[in-house]
Amino acid sequence: MTDLPSACVIGAGSSGIAAAKALHERGIPFDCFEKGDRVGGNWVFKNKNGVSSAYRSLHINTSRERMEYADFPMPASYPDFPRHDQIARYFNDYVEHFGLRERIEFETGVQHVGRREDGVWEVTLERGETRLYDALLVANGHHWDPRWPEPPLEGSFDGELIHSHHYRDPSQLEGKRVVVIGMGNSAMDIAVDSSYHAAATTLIARSGVHVVPKYILGKPLDSAVRPTRIPFPWLLGGMQVVLRLTVGPMERYGLPNPEHRLGRAHPTVSTRILDRLAHGEIEVKRGIERLEGGEVLYTDGTRAPVDLIVCCTGYKISFPFFDERFFAAPENRLHLYKRVFVPAHPGMYLIGFVQPWGAIMPIAELQGRLVGDHLLGEYALPSPGEMQRDIDRMLRRQERRYLASKRHTLQVDFANYAVELEDERRAGTQRAQERGFAPAVAAVLD
Numbered sequence: 001m002t003d004l005p006s007a008c009v010i011g012a013g014s015s016g017i018a019a020a021k022a023l024h025e026r027g028i029p030f031d032c033f034e035k036g037d038r039v040g041g042n043w044v045f046k047n048k049n050g051v052s053s054a055y056r057s058l059h060i061n062t063s064r065e066r067m068e069y070a071d072f073p074m075p076a077s078y079p080d081f082p083r084h085d086q087i088a089r090y091f092n093d094y095v096e097h098f099g100l101r102e103r104i105e106f107e108t109g110v111q112h113v114g115r116r117e118d119g120v121w122e123v124t125l126e127r128g129e130t131r132l133y134d135a136l137l138v139a140n141g142h143h144w145d146p147r148w149p150e151p152p153l154e155g156s157f158d159g160e161l162i163h164s165h166h167y168r169d170p171s172q173l174e175g176k177r178v179v180v181i182g183m184g185n186s187a188m189d190i191a192v193d194s195s196y197h198a199a200a201t202t203l204i205a206r207s208g209v210h211v212v213p214k215y216i217l218g219k220p221l222d223s224a225v226r227p228t229r230i231p232f233p234w235l236l237g238g239m240q241v242v243l244r245l246t247v248g249p250m251e252r253y254g255l256p257n258p259e260h261r262l263g264r265a266h267p268t269v270s271t272r273i274l275d276r277l278a279h280g281e282i283e284v285k286r287g288i289e290r291l292e293g294g295e296v297l298y299t300d301g302t303r304a305p306v307d308l309i310v311c312c313t314g315y316k317i318s319f320p321f322f323d324e325r326f327f328a329a330p331e332n333r334l335h336l337y338k339r340v341f342v343p344a345h346p347g348m349y350l351i352g353f354v355q356p357w358g359a360i361m362p363i364a365e366l367q368g369r370l371v372g373d374h375l376l377g378e379y380a381l382p383s384p385g386e387m388q389r390d391i392d393r394m395l396r397r398q399e400r401r402y403l404a405s406k407r408h409t410l411q412v413d414f415a416n417y418a419v420e421l422e423d424e425r426r427a428g429t430q431r432a433q434e435r436g437f438a439p440a441v442a443a444v445l446d
């Protein structure tokens, strides 16, 4: 028995386990439910949860030193950009090391979450049981629900049409004439795989992007991305100059030149795509006009027979366990205070719902600590009005900082956001002190 609020954590991916650790070390009673049979979420290749987007050739594109949790370094034997299985093992070692495994209920999906009038969370598991909690931490990930081309591709297609979420293995590409749609990181990886295994590879580049190699001046590209108050775009100026001198204009590789400055879009990181383009192993087109049986008609008027189209067109943010009217992310938009707190639903927190220039894991760790302190009564939120004003400011900043796109609604600059969270923790501690450390979330349940 404790007078601390009880909490439910949905998901034991890299965000859920970071949050679970924060609760565990603060003595906050909690259950963590995980659909799959192990931790690691997206990083578990062929995860039994059925929703991992990992493919055989997947390596991280944020370097290991930037991706690791602050208090649990990745093994020094790991390369700078480890493969998915090494990353999954790292998350497994993390829960082992901090004694979290027995706190997680595996193969236990959350079916539905509702809220009683007294504020208690009713969590119904897929196996039918309902459990009650004072607080709810949502860490179900945001890269698992495919966003297909919008509007849908016109015409009818006799070949195979998949989303990158369904790509697992180069054998799916072997000997085929493949079209890869998109210029994000999924498209780069899959186009490169295709260029080695398919009979022909065409990349659809609707928008120009700055393709950034994994190393710049001999160092992982994100080695300079450390928490700082210096606005991150200022730091990107130097990178832009180096890229201009080393990589050069995108049109040299047959790609459209981007119409935006470096940093206005989520980074597309790939060293190998440029090489495969330079070798003529990948053809570039700007768009698909329509599908005609076994052929694709491109917007430049040319046509070609195609066996497989891979839509690397991004992901939707989805919460299938909430009634849509209760909580949803229409057009991928979330209105959260500091990207964590849901002003409309006190006692509910989102962990890992950011897309950084940098890695998600250290951010999930900071978010988890903030929520842990909040549940202890050691961090207090500002008034609802102040939260709303902060959210409005954040949204305006976001509009100025990033290209308007469903891709960028969760975008943050890791370097600045990490400092913002630490500042917020200090400010919230001060507020809590002024309020006599009153509990932020009532422990209604025994």
Ligand SMILES: Cc1cc2nc3c(=O)[nH]c(=O)nc-3n(C[C@H](O)[C@H](O)[C@H](O)COP(=O)(O)OP(=O)(O)OC[C@H]3O[C@@H](n4cnc5c(N)ncnc54)[C@H](O)[C@@H]3O)c2cc1C
Pocket: 010, 011, 012, 013, 014, 015, 016, 033, 034, 035, 036, 039, 040, 041, 042, 043, 049, 053, 054, 058, 059, 060, 061, 062, 067, 108, 109, 110, 111, 139, 140, 141, 142, 143, 144, 186, 321, 351, 352, 353, 358, 359, 360, 361
């Ligand atoms: C191909 C790919 C490569 C990426 N590479 C990088 C990278 O290099 N660096 C980086 O920082 N980010 C990368 N990302 C972003 C990715 O989102 C993060 O790496 C990371 O997976 C986020 O962890 P998460 O815990 O938030 O989500 P997930 O890894 O998706 O984990 C969510 C967990 O919640 C569980 N879950 C979901 N719903 C329920 C439910 N109803 N009940 C119970 N459990 C549930 C799932 O089973 C899963 O285990 C990549 C994404 C993709 C798609």
Ligand SMILES: NC(=O)c1ccc[n+]([C@@H]2O[C@H](COP(=O)([O-])OP(=O)(O)OC[C@H]3O[C@@H](n4cnc5c(N)ncnc54)[C@H](OP(=O)(O)O)[C@@H]3O)[C@@H](O)[C@H]2O)c1
Pocket: 058, 059, 060, 061, 062, 143, 148, 149, 150, 151, 164, 181, 182, 183, 184, 185, 186, 187, 189, 204, 206, 207, 266, 312, 313, 314, 315, 355, 405, 407
């Ligand atoms: N190796 C890695 O570590 C790795 C690998 C894969 C993914 N990831 C991560 O996973 C997340 C998702 O990446 P993602 O690449 O799957 O998705 P994404 O970043 O959202 O990129 C989607 C791409 O599809 C394009 N697109 C969308 N609709 C289109 C249409 N109808 N026609 C043509 N193009 C269209 C977008 O172009 P517009 O800009 O024009 O909309 C964009 O280039 C990111 O965080 C990414 O960093 C990491």
